[in-house]
Amino acid sequence: MRTHAVLDAAAVESLLAAAVAAPSIHNTQPWRFRLDPDNQVLEVRSAPERALPRTDPTHRAQYLSVGAAVFNLRLAALHLGRRPEVRLLPDPHDPGLLAAVHLTGLSAADEQPVAPGLYEAIARRHTSRMPFTGRPVPEPIVAEMTSNAHAAGARLHIPDIVGTRRLLRLTAAAEARNHAHPERIAESRAWITAPGADTSYGIPVTALGPPDAGKRIATRDFTGPVPAARRPARWFERHVQLALLWTSHDRRDDWLRAGQALQYVLLTATANGVRTSLMHQAMEWPDLRAATAFPRHKRCHPQMLIRFGYGPDGTGTPRLPGAADLG
Ligand SMILES: Cc1cc2nc3c(=O)[nH]c(=O)nc-3n(C[C@H](O)[C@H](O)[C@H](O)COP(=O)(O)O)c2cc1C
Numbered sequence: 001m002r003t004h005a006v007l008d009a010a011a012v013e014s015l016l017a018a019a020v021a022a023p024s025i026h027n028t029q030p031w032r033f034r035l036d037p038d039n040q041v042l043e044v045r046s047a048p049e050r051a052l053p054r055t056d057p058t059h060r061a062q063y064l065s066v067g068a069a070v071f072n073l074r075l076a077a078l079h080l081g082r083r084p085e086v087r088l089l090p091d092p093h094d095p096g097l098l099a100a101v102h103l104t105g106l107s108a109a110d111e112q113p114v115a116p117g118l119y120e121a122i123a124r125r126h127t128s129r130m131p132f133t134g135r136p137v138p139e140p141i142v143a144e145m146t147s148n149a150h151a152a153g154a155r156l157h158i159p160d161i162v163g164t165r166r167l168l169r170l171t172a173a174a175e176a177r178n179h180a181h182p183e184r185i186a187e188s189r190a191w192i193t194a195p196g197a198d199t200s201y202g203i204p205v206t207a208l209g210p211p212d213a214g215k216r217i218a219t220r221d222f223t224g225p226v227p228a229a230r231r232p233a234r235w236f237e238r239h240v241q242l243a244l245l246w247t248s249h250d251r252r253d254d255w256l257r258a259g260q261a262l263q264y265v266l267l268t269a270t271a272n273g274v275r276t277s278l279m280h281q282a283m284e285w286p287d288l289r290a291a292t293a294f295p296r297h298k299r300c301h302p303q304m305l306i307r308f309g310y311g312p313d314g315t316g317t318p319r320l321p322g323a324a325d326l327g
Helices: 008-020 060-077 119-122 140-152 163-181 182-189 251-273 285-293
Strands: 031-034 043-044 083-089 097-105 155-157 244-245 277-279 300-307
Touching: 008 031, 008 060, 008 251, 031 060, 043 060, 060 083, 060 119, 060 163, 060 251, 060 300, 083 182, 083 251, 097 119, 119 251, 140 155, 140 244, 140 251, 163 285, 251 277, 251 300, 285 300
Parallel strands: none
Antiparallel strands: 031 043, 043 097, 083 097, 155 244, 244 300, 277 300
8 A cells, every 4th residue: 555644854854865965077966956745746956057068068967967866866765665756857848857756655565675785875975086906896796787777777888908998098088188178177176175165065175086107097187287286196906997887869868867877886886895986078078978989889878987996985075955955
């Protein structure tokens, strides 16, 4: 039997706390929430004022970020004993409404809760920009990441050594272009915050990683020509483990699905003690993004490059509490 108990304030708060813990490009947190208490629907909207016109003119990365928040909402709803029914882009006349999450009661015990540890991983997951040890992640964990991406409506491709080198080269090419583009540098630097800064957005300088002394892994240089903010170079892992997240179409709803799949993959890794880092630079230049697709697949639309492995945990980043954004 289904129940439709009204969500109390504590339940709404825990749903939103989970949602805002999602990763977002430059920690822009480009989402807004609105609760329709009568219908038990949480609306997820984009926050246009937190867009990145230079880095993300099509808003694709913004949709990925919102998709990741929607995935967390789903997990948190299940954790509360609710069944989340998600509709993506539910109103063609309201393009800013990216998702509507209807929180019905759970039916009987036939309904399987989420995999153990996944909800708990929401708070533990941080982007780790440090060198990893290079210890290979066991095949069953990689297989779980891959099948979960698929279950969420996207695909995960694990490249071989030649493919890995190619993806790293394309990322380095994108990073070099970003460097030659003062407006992009200025845009990303604007989201880097000083230690102890009183802000709920952006990336604290302490969460950034060092550049790779071997110059093989082009991690994003958020600080641009401010050498004081840059950490000394360190040697990164020799055997880089990468995963390319892709979808077979490239529409707005595919981006939202890709974001959900991304978060499913990141939380699966986290629940298994695996660290993750995102390398999105090549996705920000149409020709380089197209080049990251594997050549024999006509319908491969790359969405994100993920580096994963064992190593230090990432540093936490601030969040605006979800309720503060509740419209
Ligand atoms: C679409 C998207 C693109 C991102 N691109 C990068 C990137 O290129 N380099 C990077 O270091 N982090 C990247 N990130 C990670 C964000 O900077 C990170 O999620 C944000 O600062 C919040 O920190 P957290 O992931 O530790 O919670 C990206 C995240 C998203 C969702």
